[in-house]
Amino acid sequence: MSRPRTTVTLTADLVIVTIRAGHLCVLLVERGNEPFAGQPALPGGFLRGREDLNETAARELAEETGLAAESLYLQQVGVYSAPDRDPRTPRVITCAYLAIAPNLPSPEAGSDAHAASWLPVADARRLTLAFDHDQILADAVELARDQLQFRTVATAFCPRDFTIAELREVYEVVWGVKLDKPNFHRKVTDSTGFLVPTGRKRSTGNGRPAALYRAGPASTLAPPMMRPPGFAL
Amino acid sequence: MSRPRTTVTLTADLVIVTIRAGHLCVLLVERGNEPFAGQPALPGGFLRGREDLNETAARELAEETGLAAESLYLQQVGVYSAPDRDPRTPRVITCAYLAIAPNLPSPEAGSDAHAASWLPVADARRLTLAFDHDQILADAVELARDQLQFRTVATAFCPRDFTIAELREVYEVVWGVKLDKPNFHRKVTDSTGFLVPTGRKRSTGNGRPAALYRAGPASTLAPPMMRPPGFAL
DNA sequence: GCAATAGTGTCTCTAAGACAGTATCAC
């Protein structure tokens, strides 16, 4: 009881995921400063001034992706507070955020000094990331997998107008499974509030053109999209 | 970009819930110090020394309930970091935790100076709690409701040995619904790893004695226990 | 025996999965 209140600084670290070329990818930066200079890490930054942590996360997200946070899905993953996770004083404790982005036009737009790049999550998990970012990445990906089951976040991976095949690819890539096309189609079109038909179609060059949809008003999926029992990274 | 890194102190605030006399109850304390002296609040305390936040939460939980954290369910709810949530300087930012406890022997055992008491959640939500604890309480209860669907946390509300009727009461009280006894019985006994039969029975004085079970090794429920569409506070 | 609670059987209905079949495009 006689130990003093610990004074800390806070960071918001971002696990920004998207789908590129059939792979779930995460945005990593190369650290420019100590500690862990030169090592790959999740983007993030310090809580500054009178902002709250969600604002910190939104600011960093805008800096890294060039996109406004309002248009992206952004959610807390958790707090990482191990005393030795960062050697600096005062202690640095982080709140991790999961951000879901559609496939962005240019991978490194908006990045200034440090190199930012999209890396398949499977590859990123073989690297050693700075701090406890390995753990944060694993937790955030697992959270994303769970959320796909019960929330309508899959549309956050898609552009404003998208086809059911694109939405299905989201589930297949994030879960690492193959889904039945006809059953998936029925399931998502029957789910109230998930999708809104635009009435337009898009021809992909090959085959019958697919109807275009937009994200609907619902945030939760009823009934849920249950993930099949076996799945890969 | 020129704003300085904000230095803060951290607290872990606890939403400790249990079931008492058919009501979902939360442990509230009366604040002894400013700010918000005399107002009801969630128990909590400062991150001290070199501990991490989970240790802070576990320490506070032990102080309030007299129970070791290992025996209770304890999970992060989220970070609350609004700049004016606490008037003190340096800024106080909190990480909220949900703790689930079985019906404890004495309500205020272990509490020292401050008055701690169990209050039905429905009553607590009509009060004005200190800080942003109204919001934290609402978020934690909603999290508990969700977790009952997909995780085996319902057993955390029960003593070591319990009957299926006691487990059913957990779901009914937390969700605010009535469940069909026969169907609930079959569902939970068929769920692999949820319950382990002890082979013993308990007579309640009235009717056929119920078989006693203990919590099984599974942490997730497959298939999930879906909450019926309509539900109350 | 009766009242009360525990637990089982069985029926219906809905939703998921498998997969055949049809529709609409480019060529």
Add this chain to the structure above:
DNA sequence: GTGATACTGTCTTAGAGACACTATTGC
């Protein structure tokens, strides 16, 4: 026409809910 992709129909099966029925206790 062929080939490719989008979408629909239908069958089977698993699980949820309703609810009748049986089992085991105290009295």
